[in-house]
Amino acid sequence: xxxxxxxxxxSSGAVDCGLADPAVSGTSGSDGGNGAAAxxxxxxxxxxxxxxxxxxxxxxxxxxxLKENGFRSTRRTKLICTIGPASCGFEQxxxxxxxxxxxxxxxxxxxxxxxxxxxxxxxxxxxxxxxYSVALMIDTEGSEIHMxxxxxxxxQKAEDGEEWTFSVRKFDGALPExxxxxxxxxxxxxxxxxxxxxxxGGMVRFEVVDKIGPxxxxxxxxxxxxxxxxxxxxxxxxxxxxxxxxxxxxISSKDWLDIDFGISEGVDFIAISxxxxxxxxxxxxxxxxxxxTNRQIGVFAKxxxxxSLKNLEDIIRVADGAMVARGDLGAQIPxxxxxxxxxxxxxxxxxxxxxxxxxxxxxxxxxxxxxxTRAEVADVSEAVRQRADALMLSGESAMGQFPLKALSVxxxxxxxxxxxxxxxxxxxxxxxxxxxxxxSDRQSAERVxxxxxxxxxxxxxxxGVDAIFVYTRDGHMASLLSRCRPDCPIFAFTxxxxxxxxxxxxxxxxxxxxxxSTDMEVNILRTFSLLKARGMMNSGDLVIAVSDMxxxxxxxxxP
Ligand SMILES: Nc1ncnc2c1ncn2[C@@H]1O[C@H](COP(=O)(O)OP(=O)(O)O)[C@@H](O)[C@H]1O
Ligand SMILES: C=C(OP(=O)(O)O)C(=O)O
Ligand SMILES: [K+]
Ligand SMILES: [Mg+2]
Numbered sequence: 001x002x003x004x005x006x007x008x009x010x011s012s013g014a015v016d017c018g019l020a021d022p023a024v025s026g027t028s029g030s031d032g033g034n035g036a037a038a039x040x041x042x043x044x045x046x047x048x049x050x051x052x053x054x055x056x057x058x059x060x061x062x063x064x065x066l067k068e069n070g071f072r073s074t075r076r077t078k079l080i081c082t083i084g085p086a087s088c089g090f091e092q093x094x095x096x097x098x099x100x101x102x103x104x105x106x107x108x109x110x111x112x113x114x115x116x117x118x119x120x121x122x123x124x125x126x127x128x129x130x131x132y133s134v135a136l137m138i139d140t141e142g143s144e145i146h147m148x149x150x151x152x153x154x155x156q157k158a159e160d161g162e163e164w165t166f167s168v169r170k171f172d173g174a175l176p177e178x179x180x181x182x183x184x185x186x187x188x189x190x191x192x193x194x195x196x197x198x199x200x201g202g203m204v205r206f207e208v209v210d211k212i213g214p215x216x217x218x219x220x221x222x223x224x225x226x227x228x229x230x231x232x233x234x235x236x237x238x239x240x241x242x243x244x245x246x247x248x249x250x251i252s253s254k255d256w257l258d259i260d261f262g263i264s265e266g267v268d269f270i271a272i273s274x275x276x277x278x279x280x281x282x283x284x285x286x287x288x289x290x291x292x293t294n295r296q297i298g299v300f301a302k303x304x305x306x307x308s309l310k311n312l313e314d315i316i317r318v319a320d321g322a323m324v325a326r327g328d329l330g331a332q333i334p335x336x337x338x339x340x341x342x343x344x345x346x347x348x349x350x351x352x353x354x355x356x357x358x359x360x361x362x363x364x365x366x367x368x369x370x371x372x373t374r375a376e377v378a379d380v381s382e383a384v385r386q387r388a389d390a391l392m393l394s395g396e397s398a399m400g401q402f403p404l405k406a407l408s409v410x411x412x413x414x415x416x417x418x419x420x421x422x423x424x425x426x427x428x429x430x431x432x433x434x435x436x437x438x439x440s441d442r443q444s445a446e447r448v449x450x451x452x453x454x455x456x457x458x459x460x461x462x463x464g465v466d467a468i469f470v471y472t473r474d475g476h477m478a479s480l481l482s483r484c485r486p487d488c489p490i491f492a493f494t495x496x497x498x499x500x501x502x503x504x505x506x507x508x509x510x511x512x513x514x515x516x517s518t519d520m521e522v523n524i525l526r527t528f529s530l531l532k533a534r535g536m537m538n539s540g541d542l543v544i545a546v547s548d549m550x551x552x553x554x555x556x557x558x559p
Contacts, residue, residue, distance in 0.1 A: 056530045057500065057513035059132040061100060066536040071466045072422075074489045076508040077383075077414040078102040078390040080137070080357060081407060083119050084110065084398025090122045095404055096397070097132045100411045102504045103269070104134055105392065108258040109141045109229050120265050127501075133511060135268040135501040137300070140259065142273025143252040144305075144328070145232045147199070148181030154399070155227050158204045158220045166197070166206075166216040166232075182232060188214050191234050195241065196221070200230040201331035201360075208234075227395070233331045240306065240332055250280045259284070263292050268501050271300040271323055276307035278314040285318070295498050298505075300357070303345055304328035313348060321505070322349050327360035327394070339382075346386045351433055353483045355506050358383040359392035363409055367400035372409050380410060384417040385426070387485050389507040422487055432483065448551050449477055456546050456553050457484035463542065463555070467491055471516060471523045471547040475499045481546070482506045493527060520550040528558055 065074050080103040081087060081096050093104070104123050106116050116138070123134050147166075150156055151174040158164060165179045168187050175181065184190075188211055191197070197206040197218060205222035234241050250272065251259070262270050270288070275281060281301055288297050301308070301315045304325035308315060316322050324342045333341065342358060349356035362380050363372045372380075383391055391414070396406035420426065432454065436447045460468050468490045470478045478492035485507060492509045494500050495516045503511040514530075517523050524545055531537045541558040 055514070056527070056534075057131055057133075057497070058510075058534075058536075059097075060130060061098060061132070062510050063534065063536055067534075071489055071537075071541070072419075073415070074510060075100065075411060075415050076418050076485075076489065077388065078505050078507065079407060079410050079414070080105050080359075080390050080392040080505075081397040081403065082107055082392065082394045084395075086399050086401070087397050087403045088115070088119050088122075090125070092403070093119070093122050094126055094130075096407060097126055097130070097134050099404055099407045101134055101407060103137050103390065105137045105139055105271070106267075107139045107141075107394075107398070108255070109139075109146070110398075113258075113261055116261070117265065120267070127497075133497065133501045133504045133513075135504050136265075137269035137271055138258060138262040138267050139271040139302070140251065140255040140273050142255065142302075143249055144274050145182060145184040145187065145234075147226070147228070147230050147232060148175075148183065150180070150226065150228045151175035155225050158206075158223055158226055160220055160223045162220045162223075163209070164206060164218050164220060166218060168214045180226065188216050190241065191216055192236065194236070196235040198233045198235060198331050199224075199226060201327045201329075202335065203227075203230070231328055231331065250274055250276055251284065259287070260291075263288060263297065266292075266295065267297065268498070269298040269300055269321075269505070271302055273302050273325070274305050274308070274328070275301040275303070275315055275319075276305065277311050278318045281315060281318045296502070298502060304332070306332050309333070309341065312345065313352075316345075316348055316352050316354055319354060321355040321357070321389075323357040323359050323392070324388075325359050330360075342383075343386055346383075346388050347430070349389075350387070350430060350483060350485075353435055353479060355389040355479070355482075357390045357392050357505075358386075358388045360394055362391055362393065363396050363406045366402050366406040366409065367395045370402050370405055372406075377409070377413055380413045381417045384414050385421060387507060389482070390505055430485075435480075445548075445551075449548060450480055452546055452551060452553055453477065453480035454484060456544050457481060457486040459553070459555070460486045460488050460544050463544075464488075465542045465544050465555070466537075467541070467543050469493065469524070469527065469543050469545040471520065471545070471549060473499070473516065473548065475503050477546065477548040478503050478509055478511070479506055482508050491527075493523065516549070518549060520545075520547050520552070523547070524554070524556065528556075532558060 079100050081101045082105045087096060106119060120136055123136055126132055127134055166182050167179055168182055168185055191208050193208050193210055195208040204224035204226055206218035207221050208216055209219050210217040259270060281299055285299055298320035300321045300323050301319040302323045302325040322345060324345050326338055330338050346356050363376050365373050391410055393406055397403040435450055440447055456468055465488055467488050468481055468486060470481055470490060471493045472478045473495060475494055481490050489510055490508050492503050492511045493514045497513050500511040500513045503509045537558055539558055543556050545554045545556055
């Protein structure tokens with residue numbers, strides 16, 4: 001395994017924390033059962049995962065982290081990797097899971113459904129065999145304007161002053177020299193000479209010189225790398241032109257087919273591109289509910305357009321989470337506004353108790369280079385300091401040269417900044433508004449749970465306890481605790497693997513699957529003895545335990 005990290009340019013010494021030798025860790029393996037099955041070793045994977053005491057499902061990475069470094073060392077910020085040609089092999093996925101990937105994202109803009117199905121199968125297999133709970137997210141294409149496939153090449157350079165043709169014509173095979181395809185039929189009608197075309201949020205810029213039938217002649221005014229299916233916006237007199245765009249549906253017919261695919265494949269999250277209003281999220285949620293009765297799929301609203309900013313609070317209230325999709329967002333609002341908008345979205349999501357992902361260009365230079373820029377590290381640090389739930393890699397892990405190394409940078413920077421914030425008490429103390437409406441019944445389970453979690457977190461910080469344990473069937477109580485961002489990690493015990501995977505995207509939660517008893521005392525004693533037996537906690541550790549089955553707060557010392 002170490003050799004694998006070396007291949008990607010990471011010596012094991014560079015990992016300051018948490019990545020232990022898998023040979024010392026175990027897993028109970030079974031995904032969905034009661035954890036009694038031994039992991040299968042039928043494939044050609046590292047044969048280094050002995051089955052330890054059954055009864056509890058935990059992944060080998062969390063287990064190793066806890067064994068080596070104790071509670072304080074666990075990473076609170078979750079990490080998402082977009083999977084693409086650079087990361088879709090089984091061994092590559094395994095290495096990413098080992099290196100801390102919490103969620104695998106599939107961007108439906110790219111690749112065939114067959115390809116996506118293969119990745120989903122591999123991630124499932126890894127979870128089953130190794131006890132991971134890597135969640136799966138699909139991300140819709142959306143119907144904004146984008147370029148075509150570049151006729152099979154992976155990228156093309158546009159140089160300053162070069163002439164390029166944007167065409168809505170369909171070409172079979174290779175494109176004529178200097179030609180780019182656009183997916184939007186009305187493109188040539190809509191643009192005007194003098195307009196500015198912004199590719200991929202500013203990676204490359206062109207000026208429209210002339211229109212000849214379906215072809216739009218442009219001159220490159222800001223050189224850069226063109227990638228397949230890159231997003232295109234056009235600007236006139238310094239303003240985004242979006243009259244036609246605004247008429248396009250948020251969820252296109254292709255998106256609906258992709259959503260059906262996601263539902264039938266049983267993915268955990270669906271992220272919707274270019275959300276404009278809350279209605280589209282409501283509609284999708286009821287569609288999902290009618291199609292998949294036995295399981296929940298979290299719907300994430302991608303905030304990446306002017307419209308989504310106008311309706312931000314309404315959208316976030318109805319969604320299950322949000323993504324600050326800075327790539328397209330930065331193409332729709334002035335770049336200098338992106339940092340403050342990011343912060344506002346992160347804060348709002350926390351207030352409304354919705355997980356939030358910060359995405360795009362976090363480590364963009366690592367697509368090509370093995371080390372990040374200092375500015376990128378500062379950007380990652382800021383997102384961690386804002387205490388976003390998750391950070392996402394896009395091209396870095398999908399098609400870059402150093403997917404594993406990029407993930408390792410996210411991990412080490414997160415760990416370091418989290419520790420620094422705790423030591424220096426540098427985190428923002430946010431006054432959390434009450435989630436339940438003031439009119440609601442004082443004794444409603446909702447309100448009581450919220451108060452229990454607020455108080456438990458407060459106590460945990462004041463007493464300096466080692467961990468909070470939460471026993472939760474649907475995961476809600478765990479997310480209420482996560483919302484408080486306590487200093488110690490939160491161990492979330494739930495009885496279904498699907499809930500466990502879903503919780504894996506939320507800040508500070510270490511999700512376990514365990515058969516829950518209705519008797520809280522039985523659960524507590526069982527988890528204490530199982531975790532102690534596996535060396536994940538020690539006698540004398542101080543824990544606060546809460547549950548949504550019995551509304552109480554207990555302070556317990558591990559016997
Ligand atoms: N499934 C895939 N197949 C091929 N290439 C992919 C895939 N997913 C992502 N990529 C590549 O990674 C790049 C970055 O991914 P992402 O940010 O998700 O997409 P986009 O750039 O289209 O917004 C893409 O432009 C594409 O080149
Ligand atoms: C994450 C984003 O969306 P996509 O990669 O699908 O364009 C973004 O625009 O930042
Ligand atoms: K997308
Ligand atoms: Mg986008």
